[in-house]
Amino acid sequence: TDLDSVRQELEEFIxxxxxxxxxxxxxxxxxDLMRFKEFKKQGIAVKFGRFTQKENKQIRxxxxxxxxxxxxxxxxxxxxxxRYPNEKDTIYRLKTxxxxxxxxxxxxxxxxxxxxxxxxxxxxxNNYKGKYSKEEKEKLKKYQALHGNDWKKISELxxxxxxxxxxxxxxxxxxxNYGSWTKEETRKLMNAVEEVLRKRAxxxxxxxxxxxxxxxxxxxxxxxxxxxxxxxxEIETKVGSRYWGQCKQKWSSILTSKLTxxxxxxxxxxxxxxxxxxIKRLYETKAEDASEVNWDELSNAxxxxxxxxxxxxxxxxxxxxxxxxxxxxxx
DNA sequence: AAGAACGCACGTTCAGTAGC
DNA sequence: GCTACTGAACGTGCGTTCTT
Numbered sequence: 318t319d320l321d322s323v324r325q326e327l328e329e330f331i332x333x334x335x336x337x338x339x340x341x342x343x344x345x346x347x348x349d350l351m352r353f354k355e356f357k358k359q360g361i362a363v364k365f366g367r368f369t370q371k372e373n374k375q376i377r378x379x380x381x382x383x384x385x386x387x388x389x390x391x392x393x394x395x396x397x398x399x400r401y402p403n404e405k406d407t408i409y410r411l412k413t414x415x416x417x418x419x420x421x422x423x424x425x426x427x428x429x430x431x432x433x434x435x436x437x438x439x440x441x442x443n444n445y446k447g448k449y450s451k452e453e454k455e456k457l458k459k460y461q462a463l464h465g466n467d468w469k470k471i472s473e474l475x476x477x478x479x480x481x482x483x484x485x486x487x488x489x490x491x492x493x494n495y496g497s498w499t500k501e502e503t504r505k506l507m508n509a510v511e512e513v514l515r516k517r518a519x520x521x522x523x524x525x526x527x528x529x530x531x532x533x534x535x536x537x538x539x540x541x542x543x544x545x546x547x548x549x550x551e552i553e554t555k556v557g558s559r560y561w562g563q564c565k566q567k568w569s570s571i572l573t574s575k576l577t578x579x580x581x582x583x584x585x586x587x588x589x590x591x592x593x594x595x596i597k598r599l600y601e602t603k604a605e606d607a608s609e610v611n612w613d614e615l616s617n618a619x620x621x622x623x624x625x626x627x628x629x630x631x632x633x634x635x636x637x638x639x640x641x642x643x644x645x646x647x648x
Numbered sequence: 649a650a651g652a653a654c655g656c657a658c659g660t661t662c663a664g665t666a667g668c
Numbered sequence: 669g670c671t672a673c674t675g676a677a678c679g680t681g682c683g684t685t686c687t688t
Contacts, residue, residue, distance in 0.1 A: 338683060347650085365661075367679070398651085399687095408687080409651090409654080409688075431681075434650085448663095448677070468654080481677080484653075488676080495675080550657060561658080562676070570673065588671090609662090625660095632661065633671085 330363045348418060349428045349485055356426045363426050368435055368607035370646055375424050376436050383420045387411040392440035424436055443478040453477075461486055494558045498567055502556065506564055507571070509555035513547060514538060543572060544613065544624055569625040576623060592634060594619050595627065605648045 320339060323346045327334045330353040334342065353363055364372070380392050389395050389408060395417075398405040421436060422429040438444055449457070453475065460471045468479035475482065494502070515536055547568070549561035556564055598618055604610045616627040635642050 336682095340684065341682065344650090365680085413650090428681095430651095434680085437652095445678080448675095466654085479654085480679095484677085487656085497673080546658070548657085560675095563674080565658085566674070574672090612660095628660075629672095632663095636662085637670095 320346075323350065325351075329353075330357075344430060345428055352422065352429070355427070361426050365427075367606075369606035369608055371606070372425050372427075373435075373439065376421070376432065376439060379421050379423050379425075380436060380440065383415065384416065386420075387415050393442060396437045396440050433574045438478075438480070441478045443476050444481065446477055446481070449485055454485070457482060457486055461490075484543070488560050488562070488619060493560050493563070497561075502558055503571075505556050505569070506552070506559075506567060508562075509552045510547065510568055511536060513552060514542075540576070541617075543576075544616075554628065569623060573623050576621065577626075588596060591622075591630070595631060596634070599631070607647045611635065 320342060321444065324334055324342055325349060327342065327345060330350075331337070331345075356363065368376075380395065384390070384392065384395060389411060393403065393406055394401055395412070400410075401408070418429055422432045425432050453538045455634040456475060457471070460474055464470050466483070468482050470484055472479045477485075498506075518536065518538070547565075548564050551565050552568075553561040559567075570614075595615075599610065599616055602610060602615070612628055615623045616624045619627065639645065
């Protein structure tokens with residue numbers, strides 16, 4: 318059928334396209350396929366992951382240019398027309414007339430849907446408001462009880478973005494513990510991770526040594542596999558008293574201490590050596606943007622240290638030794 | 649049908665604090 | 669003055685559904 322051929326064409330640009338739903342493939346069929354082909358002609362590959370500084374700049378430029386082209390007077394009006402009931406019809410008309418979608422995604426080799434989302438985040442004045450205060454958290458709970466998941470309404474009441482509110486609420490909706498983990502909690506977490514890994518091993522090697530009564534047996538897993546992504550919401554449920562992000566963080570710290578035991582990373586000479594190594598390797602990768610760094614590869618090269626550990630290490634180095642790091646480019 | 653919006657799961661980066 | 673630990677904001681990527 319038509320969809321199958323589109324899928325085949327897209328595969329060249331998005332290797333994992335076979336796992337994507339018909340619904341989403343359809344959305345990429347029209348505009349994106351054409352755009353990807355154009356980029357290919359110029360020798361530009363489709364990008365994934367974090368937007369680079371360059372790309373963010375390009376989005377700002379595209380938005381600005383579209384505004385001056387159409388005479389719409391703010392990015393918010395352009396990207397959130399429904400917030401301006403009186404003007405929204407005109408805005409919609411101007412957008413279709415001047416090919417909003419093409420213009421906004423110009424020069425950025427990604428599906429336009431993702432570019433559009435990115436633009437909306439950048440230009441939502443209710444975004445980037447920093448930490449939630451205690452009062453805000455209480456308010457959020459109260460308003461949610463009152464209005465349900467009507468984030469738009471709650472957003473108007475609290476001047477936070479709908480995305481931020483929905484995310485925050487999912488974190489605080491059920492009571493969780495804070496502070497140090499108890500022994501009991503830690504044990505629960507380790508059990509949950511083990512259970513998940515067992516299940517994974519079972520589906521990966523069906524009918525092998527794992528098949529019978531494996532629950533009582535020790536589980537052997539290659540080192541690299543320990544860094545693979547885990548189903549955190551499932552683990553959150555099993556732990557019960559902690560949010561998924563807390564579980565992930567805790568697991569990472571357990572992993573770090575277990576895998577670096579004996580290496581005595583804390584000894585000052587080793588710290589120095591690891592830091593120098595990290596900087597050197599990072600330099601050698603010639604990455605032009607933080608999003609281009611392959612942390613898995615890097616942490617392996619440094620000596621089988623967990624990825625998350627290397628990432629925070631790099632962050633610490635950056636903030637303590639690079640003056641004005643916030644205003645600098647990665648390269 | 650295009651565009652906009654909602655919802656979920658998980659990844660990355662920034663940041664505060666306890667404790668040595 | 670440093671690391672380890674903890675917390676959380678911010679971000680991507682998709683499935684899906686509502687609106688225009």
